[in-house]
Amino acid sequence: MTYLDYQATTPLAPEAFAAMVPWLRDQHANPHSPHREGRRAKAAVEVARGQVAAALGATGGRLFFTSGATEAANWAITGTCARVGGKRPKVVTIATEHACVLDTARALAAEVVVLPVGPDGLVDRDAALAAIDDRTAIVAAMLVNNEIGVVQPIAWLGELARAAGAVMFCDAVQGFGRVDLAVDACDLIAVSAHKVYGPKGVGALWVRDGMEPAAILHGGGQEGGLRSGTLSPALCAGFGVAATLLSVEDRAQVERLWGIARMVLSAPDWVLNGSAEQRWHGNLNVRMDGLDVARLMSECRTIAFSAGSACSSGSGRSSHVLRALGLSEREARSSVRIGFGRYTQEEELVQALQTIDRAARGQR
Structure with a gap:
């Protein structure tokens, strides 16, 4: 099997796996316990x-x-709106955006403004x-789109949010x-371990001082009194080591x-979705x-690739991201x-893409 679905999840780095093993096999203490083994955890x-x-x-x-980026996004948006209260009723x-952002915003009793994008996938400035105004509680934007790889102008959006007093x-x-x-x-910044060669089941929310969202998980308050639940030392250790390997x-x-992929799946037969310049080239x-x-996909079953977000596969709906670019349902x-x-590996990529290309052309 040739794996070409890195946006859905990445392979676990061997170094991350090695860091996890002792905590899975030998060292099982609860990291919130006061005894010596708990303190080690x-x-x-x-x-x-x-x-x-x-x-x-x-x-x-x-x-x-957190348990992952979905929880982090839910906490960031819901918790911020709860902290701010009705003084700022708008989410922009x-x-x-990923469904964990769009669906969370829509679940709130708030005014939700969903900004359009151009054919390149970049936000309409x-x-x-x-x-984004003084009624805005939070502005939520993805750095790199999970479906098309387009990079949004986060610095510019952040300046707008700050000028308006929004998060x-x-x-x-x-x-x-x-x-x-x-x-x-x-x-607030959400990240996930399994998208950066770490384990599934752990993510994180970075919070600027003074911008702490209200808690949405209640219980022991293990994470700074704001997020409840027992942490897994194994998952955290794997995430930490995976993070150190990003380079x-x-x-x-x-x-x-x-460069190889663009030569094999090339224009004019293959059309790139989203900006050709403002994008992450791993997508x-x-x-x-x-x-x-x-x-x-049936004809290329020895290759793992995708028709869109893994989170929405099986829904029967076409990609909301691609439709937002102005593509027709057929496109x-x-x-x-x-x-x-x-x-x-370069050789396996070439072989896989040539297989996809031949199968696609064979449909004509």
Whole structure:
């Protein structure tokens, strides 16, 4: 099986696995217990906390571990609106955001403004200028889109939010360690371990001092009194080590693979979805006119690739991200997403993409 679905999840780094094993096999203490073994477990969690914060480039604030980015986004948006109260009833976000942001915003008793994007997938700046005002509680924007790889202008959106007195929340899950993030422009940042070669089941929310969202999980208050639940030292340790391994070498590898991928799945037959310039090159989202993607995936069953977000697979709906670009239902359903990264070999990528290309052309 050739794995080309890095946006859905990344392979677990061997180093991260090795860091987890002792806590899964031998060291089972609760990190919130006061005895010696509990304190050892807590120390491992705190080391991991520092590793993730350092990789994020955050020099202040606090980093809270969560069960994943979905919880982090829910907490950031719901908790901020609860803290601010009715004085600022508006949530501003973008049409191409992940469902954990869009659905959370819509579940609130709040005024939700969903900013449109252009055909390139970038936020409509005039709409953002008009929407972000002194009634806005929080602005929520994704750094790198999980479906099309487009990089949003987080620094600019953060400046708008700050000028209006609103909180800036960034879903940095797909961009963490891959593209530059203006941490100074953000108040809340969500990240996830399994998108950066760490384990599934752990994420984090970085919080600027003074911007702490109200708690949405109640109980023991294990995470700074704001987030309840027993942490897993194993998951935290794996996340921490995975975060330390994020480097420029990954970016160089991805650039080489991007060049190869664009040569195989090339224009005019394959059309790139989203901006060609403002994007992370580990995500190739392309379409071919009239392509039956379900048939293509069946014919290429030895290759793991995607028709869109793993979170919405099986829903029967076409991608809301692609429709937001202005694509027709037919065009959205004729698109595929190819994701690659640290452990993708050039030869296997070429062979897999050539197989996809031949199968797609065979449908004509």
